[in-house]
Amino acid sequence: MTSEQLVAVAVLLLLPALAGLAAEAEAERDVLAGLRPGHPRLMLTDQRLATLKAQERDDALLQRYVRDVLGEADRSLDAPVLRHELPDGIRLLSVSRECLRRVSTQALAYRWTGESRYLEAALRDLRAVCAFEDWNPAHFLDTAEMTTAVALGYDWLYAALDEPTRAVLREGILRLGLEPGLERYRGEKPGFPGMENNWNQVCNFGLTIGALAVADTDAAVAREVIGGAIASLPIAMRHYAPHGAWMEGPGYWNYATSYVSYGLSALDTALGRDLGASDYPGLSESGYFPVYGAGPTGRYLSYADAGMMSRCHPQACLLYLAGKFGHPDLADAEHEVLRDQKAGAFHVVWYQPPSGQVWPRDLDRYFAGPVEVALLRSAWDDPEALWVGVKAGYNQVPHGHLDLGNFELDALGLRWAVDLGADNYNLPGYWNSGEGGQRWSYYRLNSQSHNVCTLDGRDQEVRGSSRVTRWHTSPDTGAVIVDLTGAYAEVARAARGVRLMRAGGAILIQDEFTLTGTHDLTWGMTTAAEITLEAEGSALLTQGGKQLRVRILEPTGASFTVGSAERRPPEAENRGFQRLLLTLGDVTGDQRLALLFVPVTGQPEPQVTVEPLAAWPGSGPAEGEDTAQ
Numbered sequence: 295m296t297s298e299q300l301v302a303v304a305v306l307l308l309l310p311a312l313a314g315l316a317a318e319a320e321a322e323r324d325v326l327a328g329l330r331p332g333h334p335r336l337m338l339t340d341q342r343l344a345t346l347k348a349q350e351r352d353d354a355l356l357q358r359y360v361r362d363v364l365g366e367a368d369r370s371l372d373a374p375v376l377r378h379e380l381p382d383g384i385r386l387l388s389v390s391r392e393c394l395r396r397v398s399t400q401a402l403a404y405r406w407t408g409e410s411r412y413l414e415a416a417l418r419d420l421r422a423v424c425a426f427e428d429w430n431p432a433h434f435l436d437t438a439e440m441t442t443a444v445a446l447g448y449d450w451l452y453a454a455l456d457e458p459t460r461a462v463l464r465e466g467i468l469r470l471g472l473e474p475g476l477e478r479y480r481g482e483k484p485g486f487p488g489m490e491n492n493w494n495q496v497c498n499f500g501l502t503i504g505a506l507a508v509a510d511t512d513a514a515v516a517r518e519v520i521g522g523a524i525a526s527l528p529i530a531m532r533h534y535a536p537h538g539a540w541m542e543g544p545g546y547w548n549y550a551t552s553y554v555s556y557g558l559s560a561l562d563t564a565l566g567r568d569l570g571a572s573d574y575p576g577l578s579e580s581g582y583f584p585v586y587g588a589g590p591t592g593r594y595l596s597y598a599d600a601g602m603m604s605r606c607h608p609q610a611c612l613l614y615l616a617g618k619f620g621h622p623d624l625a626d627a628e629h630e631v632l633r634d635q636k637a638g639a640f641h642v643v644w645y646q647p648p649s650g651q652v653w654p655r656d657l658d659r660y661f662a663g664p665v666e667v668a669l670l671r672s673a674w675d676d677p678e679a680l681w682v683g684v685k686a687g688y689n690q691v692p693h694g695h696l697d698l699g700n701f702e703l704d705a706l707g708l709r710w711a712v713d714l715g716a717d718n719y720n721l722p723g724y725w726n727s728g729e730g731g732q733r734w735s736y737y738r739l740n741s742q743s744h745n746v747c748t749l750d751g752r753d754q755e756v757r758g759s760s761r762v763t764r765w766h767t768s769p770d771t772g773a774v775i776v777d778l779t780g781a782y783a784e785v786a787r788a789a790r791g792v793r794l795m796r797a798g799g800a801i802l803i804q805d806e807f808t809l810t811g812t813h814d815l816t817w818g819m820t821t822a823a824e825i826t827l828e829a830e831g832s833a834l835l836t837q838g839g840k841q842l843r844v845r846i847l848e849p850t851g852a853s854f855t856v857g858s859a860e861r862r863p864p865e866a867e868n869r870g871f872q873r874l875l876l877t878l879g880d881v882t883g884d885q886r887l888a889l890l891f892v893p894v895t896g897q898p899e900p901q902v903t904v905e906p907l908a909a910w911p912g913s914g915p916a917e918g919e920d921t922a923q
Contacts, residue, residue, distance in 0.1 A: 424466030438500030441471030479522030499557025538580030766912030798900030
């Protein structure tokens with residue numbers, strides 16, 4: 295055999311392998327490679343539905359969740375048809391969310407029961423919103439949410455729709471959702487693709503779901519939309535790193551991560567792969583953020599524009615994250631929340647039964663990231679346990695307040711130190727967060743309402759930053775130290791230490807400043823409790839028939855005063871909230887404020903020796919991270 299013949303034979307032998315490599319390369323280039331034919335292909339495939347219905351026969355908990363969904367479907371059968379309700383924009387957002395809730399509920403109810411009344415109810419709203427002039431692309435969250443709702447209705451109900459109805463829904467998805475999205479991906483209009491906040495995930499994944507729904511009929515549009523979304527996602531998704539906390543607080547964690555879950559789930563079922571969108575560091579652990587972020591009261595550490603004293607609420611995305619990343623304890627945590635709350639449609643779609651295991655949880659957990667959060671508690675199985683959360687980061691984070699070092703505190707089943715949360719988003723200048731911005735004139739957003747220190751009555755620096763420098767957890771003690779030097783002008787050093795002493799049943803908040811010049815230094819805390827000032831530098835807080843004592847350990851001889859947190863409209867009025875205040879007037883140089891929080895239980899108060907923060911237990915956060923498994 296000649297050399298030319300040998301080469302020819304070798305090439306023939308290599309052709310299958312080369313063809314395979316070429317196919318793999320083409321699949322990498324084509325975001326629609328592997329598209330599941332037909333419908334439904336988004337999340338709730340026919341196979342998944344059949345599995346759930348078979349499981350439901352012997353699963354009492356799933357039976358209850360299905361009853362919850364069917365009950366909600368029944369209640370919304372005669373609801374008024376959805377309306378556009380412009381021009382204020384924000385109001386349409388409530389319409390898009392209501393549309394997603396109704397359509398997902400009614401479509402699941404129809405597919406579960408086959409009862410036409412649910413189909414008719416879903417179609418009533420789907421036809422109505424597809425007749426809208428637009429889905430308010432000026433506030434693109436509305437557009438993305440409506441695209442998600444109509445795409446799921448189109449896909450989940452496809453077999454029950456006649457071709458004219460399918461065409462109406464497809465046209466709505468394309469004209470009102472995907473085409474305005476392409477204008478932003480192409481740079482023809484500004485918008486979400488360059489944003490690093492929740493808008494990024496909601497808009498990118500919402501449009502991806504719409505694109506997957508119509509990918510068989512409008513492949514070119516679908517490819518461009520999905521390609522644009524995948525290219526844009528890193529701008530926001532990188533902020534889950536390294537531990538899964540979310541810079542915008544717990545409420546926006548749920549909003550952003552719900553759309554991450556919708557999008558990943560749709561990609562998984564439609565393509566059999568998620569195009570790498572689940573690979574971002576921190577995402578796989580992100581479900582632990584709301585679990586640890588809630589105190590024994592069931593209220594979250596409510597920083598940024600979170601709701602005041604916001605409670606744990608159902609978050610179906612925890613079930614998705616549990617299944618996607620192999621964390622059954624996250625599903626168990628969501629089942630705990632649902633013991634006395636209603637399940638929604640996606641709790642059924644992503645259902646997995648309780649594991650039946652008891653999962654160990656850390657008493658303390660540190661989440662690094664753009665906003666750092668530390669959560670310390672005395673126990674998990676005691677509803678009256680001590681719990682304290684503290685945050686660090688930077689003040690220009692999306693939805694941020696001037697609140698570096700802010701803490702919230704639970705004891706005896708009540709929240710004593712409170713973050714008042716967001717104000718009305720429609721207040722003039724609410725989003726003007728630059729230096730001198732009107733945002734900082736609003737009490738709930740500036741430093742005066744938060745549980746932080748201020749100098750001369752001024753707010754923290756608008757562009758201030760802070761970082762966790764020490765972190766410690768052991769059976770007896772949890773502790774964290776935050777360097778706050780960057781949060782204040784005219785300081786050489788500022789730091790806050792938070793220490794939970796499990797053995798003594800107390801929490802120590804200790805602030806240290808090295809001041810340049812002479813200043814009034816004020817420590818403040820907002821509370822819903824009644825405040826009674828006592829002798830020898832202590833205050834007794836009373837609410838719900840229970841009491842918490844706050845004692846000034848340093849400086850000796852100092853005493854508290856009481857102020858009001860109430861405001862006049864148009865700001866939130868904050869009725870019933872007070873400020874516990876400690877002011878050191880005309881001080882300079884090194885200053886230390888050490889305050890001990892002790893529940894009044896009839897037991898002797900612990901004797902605590904104040905030590906400099908430099909002597910506190912712990913290490914740098916890099917080593918401390920290893921303790922949070």
